[in-house]
Amino acid sequence: MKTANAAEQTGDKKKTPRWAMVIDLKKCIGCDTCTVSCKAENRTPPGVTYNVVIQNEIGTYPNVALVNLPRPCMQCDRPACAQVCPVKATYKMENGITAIDYDRCIGCRYCVVACPYGARYVDFGEDYSQEMLAANEIQSPEYGVDRGKREKGKSPINNVRKCTFCLHRLERGEEPACVETCVGDARFFGDLSDPDSVVSKLAASPRAFRLKEELNTGPRVIYLK
């Protein structure tokens, strides 16, 4: 990570940011606002949830605790999903985001099996049209692509989907929806290649850790213990 940063800094002045997210677990109250705002922002269908808050009970009575672990896509630097994709539909963007080309993806779901974080979902084509007016009339402009109506047989249906760090929001200068709506201000977002950014400073904290570091996937989502 350090060497990557050094290389990033020697580039030209107008270099692309390398996005990263920091989640302070001490501040997370497990309210699931991130999950809900993510669904609203990305208009994900039933069964597709880019962000979840995993809740686990630890310890034995009477010393028990409920631990919340918000889990977006880790946007790994060495993503297992991109490694296995047979057609390079999943790939690493320069800005650090692991993207999916819906029009290239064949829907083999190998990446779902390969992801160590369970961050990938198959879009089976379900929708909220029974619960919501005009549910299929518009889709979120993921990766900056306007796909119009949600229609059977058309991508992203039958593709694999996952959190994009709200790339379409970043492009217009906004933070990802989960970061913006977090009630406890537990989420931070920024450029990890900028040593002065909040995320860079937090990432250097002794509280910082990443999920399944032993797998060497290099997640760009950093947690604070």
Next chain:
Amino acid sequence: MSEHSQKSKRSTLWYAFLILLMVAGAVAVFIRAKEGLIVTNLTSTAPWGTWVAFYIYFVGMSAGAFLLSTLIYVFGMEQYEKIGKDALLVAILSMVLAMAFILVDLGHMERFWHTLWYMNWTSVLAYEVRFYVLYIVLLFSELYFAMRIHLIKASSLNDWKGKIAKFLSFGSKDTSERSIQHDHKVLKILGTIGLPVAIFGVHGGTGALFAVAKARPFLNSALFPVIFVVSALVSGTALLIAFYVIRNKVSGNPVDQKMVKSLAGLLALFLFIDVGLEFYEFLIGAYGLEHEELATITTMIKSDFSWSFWVVQMFIGVVVPLFLIFARKTKESVNAIAAAAIMVVIGILGVRFNIVLPALIVPVMTGLPEGYYYPTWIEILSSSGIIAMGLFLYTLAVTVLPIHTESSQVSSNHLTFDHRTTGRSEETI
């Protein structure tokens, strides 16, 4: 009723049965194509199911059948000559079925060509697809050279079979001893190229496809590709025994008991190695006390799904067949050996399902939902339809093509095999 009309009635029934299954399968595939993956019971937790299990099942069957064919064409074990072309045919058709299964499984079937058009240098699957193509081409060329001389002979017949044979001989008319020797040489070369392609590329590679998934500790083991290859040998050998015996019983031809017994010996050997390796896989996996690993093993041996391990994989697939092959009462009977072989073929199906599913039942992170999977009717009917298509094509091929040229005919073409025919003990029904 004469024997002939009885036979044709039986074959009509057989075809009707297969066509029925194929029609049901076609309807299921059509619904699946129209409605998408929603018609399956797959989920984001367990994204692979029946179709993927059948896909690796048939890739294994193909690799196993092919490896058996190399015993004949590369290593010169003439005692198995009778099943040589059969092995190649089974290898080809198994690959066709495997490709059909994985095609049906794709979320976007219409983009199947992407797998050849786009390349990801780090993806095992990307290499696999290309190995499959190379392997299928190799198999077809091998089968051609194995059949060439028989095709030329058959093309002298004046019926429709003769015409097909004439077409498939691709204008070759040379029946000289030299051309036969040449065929043998080509077969040896193709088989030799095919060996590493089948072992490391096609089947070891398919095992590696699973083994590289570091997110799934149970799969992430270097022993996996090896187990894949060995279990391929098990299923390939078993299927060929079953086909050989059934085919000869149905057509009323003598069954070479000595060969069947010898093949059963091979089958038992492969089974022992397979079970032994599987034991190590479990031992080393469990020894690490890693949570996911233990949970996966528990899913296999002690859960709602464990019947597939104990009943299908172990009892039907290993215990009973080994008993039949070794028990004094049954080891001389080709019928018992054929039954053992059929059971192994079913048992390996359990092996394949237990490769794909248990690791997907256990969530990758504690707190994420557990997987649960049983196929839907669409998945079952499409699968049986595809398998019926395979049996249909097999029956058609052995009827039309000179696949089963019986021993006398074969040995007259293969001078080196002549002395063997006399010493063969043949059992007739």
